[in-house]
Amino acid sequence: MGVDILVFWDKLIDRWETRMGLLMTFVFIICLYFFGLKFFEVQISSTLYLLVLPILILILVFITWIVSTNRLFFRNSRKIYVGVIMIFDEEKDRVVINKIVRKVIAKINQSDEFNKNLKLKLLPSNFCAHESQINRYHENFYFMYDLMIRVFVESGNYESIEKIVINKFSVTFRRNSTSWKKRIFYDTIDLTKDMGLLIQSRDWDYVDSNSGFDKKKYLNNFHNVILYYTTFYAIYSNRREVALNILTALYDNSKTIVKIKKREGDKVTFELAPFQMAEARLATILIDLYFDSAIESYHKNDILKAISRLQPLKKLALAPNKRFDLYINLARWNYEIGNLDKAIDYTNRAKSIAPNTVQVYLNLGFFAILNDDIKGFYENFEKLHAIRSNPVINWVDVVDFQYNQLEKFPSKKDFFNFSIAFIEYVFIDQSYRNKFENISHAFEFNERFQCLYKLGKYVLSQPYTLTANNIPRKQRRKEKGNKRKRRY
Structure with missing residues (x-):
């Protein structure tokens, strides 16, 4: 009899998360309840003992069941709540795989790197196995889980070897668009393609x-894939700081290093492994998140945080255009916090990558104003005019910046007046011609600024090439509306 009870108890514990387990528990509790009443010789004729107390006990058991199996809970934070569901085609695999997944969930939930931003919960095995079931559950209980990850597990004989194999992953979360594509900064992510690459590389x-x-x-695979899905969810839900923090902790730059397989004279053969392609893709996303976070911090007037967000990018392999933007932004922001030497240094680094660019000439021309360097100012603005047909930045914001600097350095008003009028005429609108012409002619008999008079005369003699089609719509709109801070 004792052995039978122990066997029943083991089955009850093993099946607790299932509806059958709940029914077995109900039966066990009711039998135990009435046995206790009889053992203690309690009068059971009253409605209280026969009906009310058993119903209350069963309700408490039911509440315990739905809470302990994570079917229902009340969240008390803004963390991202992730539900993980394992779908098995063979019952014998459940104990082995669930044990691994529970370890992964416990590790993430207890980690200082992740527990501030997310909370993972394991739901019953084979819960909501069909697509319609998971969609209905998430629609009804969206207030609990932000993201639900289902893992489909198969097992069998593969090439004469008994294996357990992860067949596929499936995710469910609420999103504003039917498209899986989402723009970050430079790049566009696609959860289906990007996660497919990350999963298949393992x-x-x-x-x-x-x-x-x-x-x-499996411990490492599940740990990373669950966190990758959470990262993508955070991006789609515009919680990019969370995505950045998770991905920063996961990314391993050493995995992107490609080893030389063979060297024959001038010919070198590389061996590119799938996981290296996956890590390279993560690096691209991580770079975008750093830039995105930095720009957002700058617009919130937190310049120190903006600079700190860009610092890790110095160690990553950036494409030339991204490294150029890195240095240009660092130049601007370091100037704003008073680090002029660093601003000049970063501008020179940008120049070494792309010397014939608007941003470089504009920065060096501005630094020439601060250094009272007429020759440097003239040379850089002459080069600006030479590439005037490509207005790649918001010139209205640049003018706003220069007006602010004029107030800060009133002794440099001759430089700033010419600079502002030059930008307004050459890069914004032809209607500023008279203003630029008047300022240029004012230097006609000024020996010190003769070069600016000549530059102005030359600019005015050239055909006006800027048209409304050249000016970005956002820039034209800003001329009429409010101005915000810009980067150069």
Whole structure:
């Protein structure tokens, strides 16, 4: 009899998360309840003992069941709540895989790197196995889980080897668009394609004869893939600071290093592994998140945070255009916090990448004003005019910046007056011609600024090439509306 009870108890514990387990618990609790009444010789004729108390006990058991199996709970923070569901086609695999997943969930929930931003919960196995079920559940209980990840597990004989294999992953969350594409900064992510690359680059075979190694492999695989999905969800839901923090902790730059496979004279063969392609894609997303966070911090007037967000990018392999933007932004922001030497240094670094650019000439021309360098100012503005047909930045914001600097350095008004009038005429609108002409002619008999008079005369003699089609719509709109801070 004692053995039978222990066997029943083990089955009850093993099936607790299922509806059958709940029914078995109801039966066990009711039997135990009435046995206790009889054992203690309690009068059971009253409605209280026969009906009310048993119903209350069963209600408490039911509440305990739905809470302990994570079917229902009340969240008390702004963390991202992630539900993980394992879908098995063989019951025998459930204990092995769920044990691994529980370890992963506990590790993430207890980690200082992640527990501030997210909370993971494991739901019952095979819960909401069909697409319609998970969609209906998430629609009804969206206030609990932000993101639900289902993992489909298969097992069988593969090439004469018994294996457990992860067949696929599926995610469910609310989004504003039907498209899986989302712009970050430079790049556009696509959850289907990007997560497909990240998942397929990993080995998902679990062989019982190699269980010691494969358990560690699964621990690492599940840990990273769950966090990758959470990162993408955070991006789609515009919680990019959370996405950045998670991805920064996960990214390993050493995995992007490609080893030379063979060297024959001038010919070099590289061996590119799938996981390196996946890490390279993560690096691209991480770079975009750093830039996005930095720009957002700058617009919130937190310049120190903006600079700190760009510092890690110095160690990453950036494409030339991104490294150029990195240095240009650092130049601007360092100037704003009073680090003129660093601003000049970063501008020179940008110049070494792309010397014939508007941003470089504009920066060097501005620094020439601060240094009272007429020759440097003339040379850079002459070069600006030479590339005037490509207005790549918001010139209205630049003018706003220069007016602010004029107030800060009134002794440089001759420089700033020419600079502002030059930009307004050459890069914004032809209607500023008279203003620029008047300022230029004012230097006609000024020996010190003769070069600016000549530059102005030359500019005015050239055909006006800027048209309304050249001016970005956002820039034209800003001329009529409010101005905000800009970067150069």
